[in-house]
Every structure is written in structure tokens, then in C-alpha cells.
Amino acid sequence: MFVKNCWHVAAWDHEIVEDKPFSRTIAGEAIVFWRTAERRIVAIRDRCVHRGAPLSMGRLEGDHIRCRYHGLAFDPDGRCVDIPSQSTIPDRARVQSYAVEVAHRWVWIWMGDPDLADRSLIPRTPWLDHPDWRCQPDYIRYDTSYLLIADNLLDFSHLPFLHPTSLGGSPDYAAVLPSIERIPGGVRLTKWVRGTAPPAYSAKFGGVGPDGLVDRWMFYEFLAPGILLMDSGMRPSGGEPNCAGEIAFRGCQALTAETIESTHYFFAHCHNFGIDDPSVTAEIHQGILTAFAEDQDMITAQQRNLALDPGFKMMPLAVDAALQQFRAIISKLLTEEAAS
């Protein structure tokens, strides 16, 4: 179902405010997050041990959260610390707790065995809060499996067809296959398209040569459970690295399964130009939003089609090499976790 022994993005850090519990379902488990008195974010199962009421409807008392139904209180480790109607607290009155880390505006959660939660395994996204980069954080909820969205992100040959007026560029972009490399927990894709038309959403900001053409690159890692870290950009066709006008992006995207058929999608498209002009950031972001709406329409329609006939078999093409590798990685991780 879900790969659990890895870091999932649970939220943008600004989503979890002081003095208010925050509830989000991840990998099928309802989880309540809150900030302790020291503003540390903690997370436990959003379900009172007593009758299953959501703790997120309760109130915070210092570091503790108190259920609004019958008043049981729990500490950040999920231990029950008060049962108003009785003086003894059973040992097993304990809610599951989760390892949580904040890094570069993302709140990460480890859904599996807490003893395996190694902070050094968190994918690096320094551009999200680096002074040389700008971005607008955002979030979309999908009513589809995260795997269909991962498929989309692992094959950018769809750009000229699905996003002709936003991210796309010209059809030759689809004909250049990326090179693909296995890396721990995922794949790395490398693609250069030289002498091609620039995509609409960024053409006005630079990178375009006197002939109107660009050399466009896209290097990215895609890591379980669904983290996309992308270095992309363009420079005037035939130009050298860091030539005049070159513009670059660092895309950070994370797919987190909510349930089998719904997904949280966190994303920001960091850019290294016009960083003192908020209108540049807003315009870049709007271009991304337009394209992501096109993706969501298509993927949602695709999921409806697949649901109509569960027996349908997809037909892999050469462009699907990366997504097939990634699906194999996920399957292997699921098998390993099921066996352990």
C-alpha cells in the first residue's frame, strides 16, 4: 500500500500554527500535529485511545493535547497523562507517535518504525528558504493515487502536448529521451534539449538567444515516496554555462499519499532571477499553477478511465523507462517492509 520507512512531507511549516492542532491524513493514518511551548512541531495519531475521537478537535494545554470528548490528555510522545474520570492511567493508554523534522519550510514525518528515522536521510531542499532564491509555496489535493502523479513527473515528454502554452515548448522536446540513472531510493534523470523553442511561462525572463532559441536542461532526482528535486533552466542556444541571460530553477515537489486514492501535493518552483521583484515570483508561480491544473484534469480523467475497467493493461513505451524503474523501486520497498 504505502512505503512507510521513509520521510514524507506532511505540511508546509506555516500550516501548523501555534495554539491550534492541525490534522492531516497521511498514508491512511489520521495524524494530529501541534507546536509545543518551545514551538517544536510534534505529531501523534489523531485518535484518542478511549473511543477513537479525533484529538485534533481538542485543545492544547502547554505541551499536551486534551481530547474534547471525555477529556483524556496526551503528551507529545502520545502517553496519556490525565483521565479526568479516574485516578489510574493504564500503561497501554498510549497513542502512536511519529518522528517529525522541519527542514527548509517543509515538515517531514517518518511513517514507519521511529527507530529508523534518520534525519540525515531527509532530501535536501535548501532553495526553499535560501536568500539567493525565491518561490511561492503551494499545495494541491488530488483525488487520485500518488502513483499516477509520479508517472506524470517521471516522463516530461508530455510537456508539449499537455502544456503547449505553459511549460511546453515545441514538439521536439518530447523526442529527446533523458538518460536515467538508479540512485539510492530513486532515479536521476538528465536531459538537454538544444536549439529549441523556450517555454511560454519563462521565456520573458531570459535565457533566450538572438535567434529566439534556447538550450534547455532538466536534471532531477525522484525519490521514494514521491519527492522531486529538479535543477532546470535555459540559456541562449549555444551559450556556455553561466552565460549572460541564463536563468535557472530549482523545483521542489513532494507527493504524499493521503489514502489509496488521494494525494497531497506540495510544491514550489524556486528561481534565481528577479528575486527582488515579487511580481516575477508571482508570475512564475502562476505559470506553474496553470500547468498543474492541466495535469490534474488529465490525471483525474485517466484515473476515472482506469476505474471503469480495472483489467486494462498499460503499454510501456521507451519514454516510460524512468517511471517503470520508479514503480519497481516502490514495489521492492513495499515487499521489503511487508517481510520485515
Added chain:
Amino acid sequence: MFVKNCWHVAAWDHEIVEDKPFSRTIAGEAIVFWRTAERRIVAIRDRCVHRGAPLSMGRLEGDHIRCRYHGLAFDPDGRCVDIPSQSTIPDRARVQSYAVEVAHRWVWIWMGDPDLADRSLIPRTPWLDHPDWRCQPDYIRYDTSYLLIADNLLDFSHLPFLHPTSLGGSPDYAAVLPSIERIPGGVRLTKWVRGTAPPAYSAKFGGVGPDGLVDRWMFYEFLAPGILLMDSGMRPSGGEPNCAGEIAFRGCQALTAETIESTHYFFAHCHNFGIDDPSVTAEIHQGILTAFAEDQDMITAQQRNLALDPGFKMMPLAVDAALQQFRAIISKLLTEEAAS
């Protein structure tokens, strides 16, 4: 699934008007009610024997109801009395009929074997139409199992937490456990809380001593399938029965399963003070409505949580003694009915 051999509240008597069939699903069975020429309320299955059309879409003709689809007519016992397209009426052209009784504004229906429908078994709710008491009848529909609502009504330790500003009072109210007694078909709970803060919804009407405190009592029976008959009230702290200022309520509440996951909830909170001032009744009722909305939010969220993980096991506490006894009573009745 449903206990059938007992009286269920089907409706308030004013819901079933003359000249118009009334449909309600009870314990998974769609039922049509109407008033005969003598205004007697009768009830048969809301399903024509012919093609399954709802009879409630049809029209009344004297004591009979005629299906709007192909015109079959039925008497109050469910016997087919006319088939327009043929002259003979098969013996088996008979819709299931139900025993119905009206008592104190509630319409009661016996969902099981009609031969066992003993009117003397109807729980007594004389306060609903007694001249010394006043109330405002009301109804809420829940999208949850009736059992979760019964749980709520069998453990009032939730009052200070879920209803702090309406029914609640102070946290010490939760710490006093009621005494519990088995009675035929249910349980009786008895609870006194002395020298406590009065609940907000009734404090202004009396019962409060010079020190601002009250002695608060709550005696109630909870009977299968989900009938709550409550004698509650408060008097100035340390006062004697019927002392100056004592105020009392007789709460009448009935849970009737609509389906496995939906419930009809009929209720009225009768009071013995200010009975000539309709604004008092309205204000008492509004206090109840506010609290019941808090209950419904919580129980609906609880049901969503339980649905997310059917494997979750609740953890019984001392306060759950009554609800566990009641669930055991329901299970025993279900087992007996399944065996008979």
C-alpha cells in the same frame, strides 16, 4: 443488525398529517404511514408487492393507499384490495404491516413479530404532553450508527469537555461516576454532584444557591433500542428536595436506527418552571440544540475516524460501565432474535 422485537419511536405525531402518506426508513425497512378516515395512524412496508414502487408516492383513498405506478391498492393491514388490470387478486399480494401506537405525541412502531407487540411495553413519557410540563419537540438525523450516539448518552462524563458552555458545568462533574443498575431491557443510572457549578443553559432559571453553587442530579433509564428517559435538575447547594428555587427537567430522547449507518433522533427536554412563558421553553430548547450540535460534530468525526481503520479497538475506562452493559444487552437481544 437491529433489535426488532421492541417499540421504536417512528415519528412525532404531528409529522403524520391527514391525506398524505408519510415515508420513513426504520431498521433498514422503508415504511409508509398514513391516517385512516378515523385519524388512526397505520403503517405498512413502503413497497408495492408488484414491482417494488414506493407506496408513499401514491394516493390515499379512504382507509386505503393506491400505488401511483400501476394502481394496486392496499388496506391498512397490507392486503391488496384492487389490481386495476386484472380481476383476481393473489393471496400473496400482501405488504408487511406493522403494529403502531401513539402515546404522548410519539408514534411507536413494533418492528418485529406483530404478535409480540404489547402496548404495555411502551416506555412512559407522560411529560411530553402533561399540563404541568412544557417542551419543544424536535428531530435530528445522524449519519452514524445509533450505537455511537447511545454511547454518548450513556456516559455524561463528556459534559464538561464537549459542552463546557452549554450543558457542561465544571470539570468535577466528570469525576463523579454514576451508580448503575440493570433493569429489564436496559440500565438505570443515578448520579448526584453536590456543590458544583451550574450548567450555563439553565443557570438563569433557578436552582442556584447564594454561593453560586448547585446540587445537581441526573437519574435516567436507557432502554433498548435507544430510549432515554431522564429525570434531572438542580437545587441550591445543600438544599432539601422541593426547596425554593429547585428546577427540574424530564428529558425524553429516542434513537431509532434508520440504516446501519444512519439514525433518527427524537428529543424534547421538558421543564416544570416558567411553563406559561414560551420564551423559557424556547431558550431551554436552544441550549439543548447547541449541545446536540456539539455532540453531532464529535460523533460524526468519531465515526469517520473509526471508518478509516476498522481494526481499531476502543479502550474501556471506568466511565464506560453503563455503555458496555447496554452494548451487551443489545448483543444479547440480537442473538436471541437471530436464534428465534
Added chain:
Amino acid sequence: MFVKNCWHVAAWDHEIVEDKPFSRTIAGEAIVFWRTAERRIVAIRDRCVHRGAPLSMGRLEGDHIRCRYHGLAFDPDGRCVDIPSQSTIPDRARVQSYAVEVAHRWVWIWMGDPDLADRSLIPRTPWLDHPDWRCQPDYIRYDTSYLLIADNLLDFSHLPFLHPTSLGGSPDYAAVLPSIERIPGGVRLTKWVRGTAPPAYSAKFGGVGPDGLVDRWMFYEFLAPGILLMDSGMRPSGGEPNCAGEIAFRGCQALTAETIESTHYFFAHCHNFGIDDPSVTAEIHQGILTAFAEDQDMITAQQRNLALDPGFKMMPLAVDAALQQFRAIISKLLTEEAAS
């Protein structure tokens, strides 16, 4: 589930316009229709062989349709003719195609083996575009099985009860049973009701004698999967064929299963009087629409009732002879197709 080796009505021909793919689900299969450069209507499965994306979201290029997701293009036979990201096209890159025929404004599709698609088997509906007849084409979507609607159309004894003020006429209409004849792929019903009250929707247009009564006829064929071809009308009571004032209709109705529990319903009620006065056509059509809304309310309520208790057994009456024969025909066809 669905009878496939027969012609289904897929659309009115005006629904499928030039330059725009048209999607409709029939018998559980999503299908995309479009017009070729020569305006011929073609149909293939609305699902790209690659990842299952709906082709109807794509664009037309001459006779071809190109998927909007990754750009694969298909010809009207469903053969893949272009894969932008690779130079070779696998033989099995082929989408299922369907035989399609247009006849008298209806677009017919053969859902089964294309080799069996014999145009001569298409039911004849010349009145839909004949200069001596007029009608207003229309369409309703049902959230019920097509079988419940077929039941309705095979037993018009419901007219005086369900449609008393539109199609109905007087109760004696229900008492006259039609004669029923087996014909290839269906049944033929013949019914005369003499000296009866005229139905409201057409009484003003003629057929009524000086005594206010009419002789009313209704001859129709009902063919798998759900095609109704009806010759109906009325003349002054006791009159001869083609007497003064006689008015006639040719009703053309088609039920096409969308899924197991939803249905496309195409219909037009052709008339041979007032053909140069559009208001006559509009008024006839409105009478039909009113009646069809009454049918839809009833059949939808019936389906809800049946869903509440799948164990319910209908009780056949004499009026159900035709619908039982038709259900037997459908069962026989399904069995034959399953075995072949």
C-alpha cells in the same frame, strides 16, 4: 451484463459536431466519436493504449485523433500512427474500434464483434426525418438500470396512474391488456381501447368524436437492447381508419445502457398533424417531457427501494407478460454471447 451483438443508439447525429471529439460511455465502455474530413462519424475506445488517458481530451488532426497526454495519434480504425517519443510503433498499439452507422438522425453503434455488424439489422425509424412527420429530438440520462425503464415501456397500464394529467386518459385504459407477439429480437404489442377518454397532451389536436370519446390504438415493437418503435394515435370513437380528425404518432425511443446502473434515453414523438406549426411540435414534446419526468421520479424511487433490500422478489401480474418475455429475451442473448 450487456447485450453487445446488436445496434445501440449512441447519439443524435447533431451531438457529434465537426472538429471536436465527443465522449460517451456505452455498455461500460468509454468511447470517443469524431467526424473525419469527409464528415463520416467514427468511434474508437476513449482510452489511449499507452497510459489509459481519454483520447476525447485530445485534438483532431484530419482523420486522426491525437492524445493530449503524450501525443500518440490514432486513425479511425484505432491504429496508432504516431508516437512522438520513438520511431517505431508496436503492432499492438491499437485501440478497439467500433462499427458506426447513421440512420435517420440516430448514430448507431455495434458494441460486439464488428464482423457481425450488419447494417440491415438497424431498426427502421424513417419518421425521425421524414417530410410528412415532425418531432423534437431529446435525451435524458437515468441513474437506473435500463431494465427498469424497459419494464416501464413494456407495460402501459401505468398510464392512468402515473400520468393521469399528461399521457393517461381514464382508468379503463389500464384494464385492456395488449396482445403480445414474439418477433425476432423482441416483442410486438397491439392494443385498442375503444370509446375511452382522450389523453390530455393530445386531445386538443384532434381524434375526438362529438361524444368526447376516442378509439385509441397503440402498436409497438420493443427490440433488444431497448428500442421502442410505436405507432399510436386516436380517432373519433367508432370512426373508420383515416377518418376525419384522426391523428397519429410514431414514437421512437431508445434505451442504451451507460453502465450497470445508468442509462442513456433517446426519444422523439413524431406526429403527422400540424407539421407546419412549430408550436404544435413544441407542445407535443412538452407533454412527453412532463410524462417522462413522472416516469423518472418513479423509476428512480423504485430503484432506491430495490437497492435497500436486494432480496425483494417482484410479483408478476397479468400486465407483466410483455416485460417478462423481453427480460427472457435479454437473458437468452446474454447467455448466448457469454457462451460464444
